[in-house]
Amino acid sequence: MPECFVAKASELKDGDRRIVVSGPHEVGVFFKDGDYYAYSNYCVHAGGPACEGILVNNVVDILNGDQTYEGQTFGDAVHFACPWHGYEYDLKTGECIGDRKLRLRKYNVVKRGDEIFVVI
Template identity: 40%
Template sequence: MPEFRVGRQDEFADGDKRLMIVGGVEVGLFRLDGDIFCWRNICPHQGGPVCQGQVFRRVLDVIDESGQQRGRTYHDSDKNIVCPWHGAEFDIRTGRHAGTGRLRLRAVATEIRDGEVYLHVDSDQ
């Protein structure tokens, strides 16, 4: 699988979201808590440009003792990318859809060597 250098690890600040074309494939690169996550820019729901969406903390419903919803709050560290076409939400770290395990983003293999970030992209997949 072809390897592409996309920059030094320290060039990507925490919270960064970068869109790029690597080996003819659109890729979204995200840096969270020092880790780098890369996904193909294709939403599994209907093919939208998922990596172009907004990043939000995961929404949590506040449920009282009787099972009634009493508002919302946000998770301190979980971050989701929200597809701009239909609002599908995916965990940036795992690529999993927030509501169902059936949908997930397609990962781009990422390697950090000597402070450099390399992506392994197969344009046929």
């Protein structure tokens, strides 16, 4: 499987990403909380640049003991949102939050020394 250079690891700060193009493949490579994640940059909705949208923590409801609604807050899961129409994806799995049966194609990331590669 061909590998495509992404970046030097030392150049990536937490939350950074790079978009890598290799032939017909366009891949978003994220660095978050010490891990690398790589997904197809083609949104499952209409082919938008899914990996180029904002990173945001999930929103969770705050419920009282009697299950009445208190409000909302941010959770620990990190999502990224396609900039075209807002489809959100789970950073760790590539699953579409609105329909977990849908997901972006996942790619493997390899680190050699200070260099990061994605396996296309």
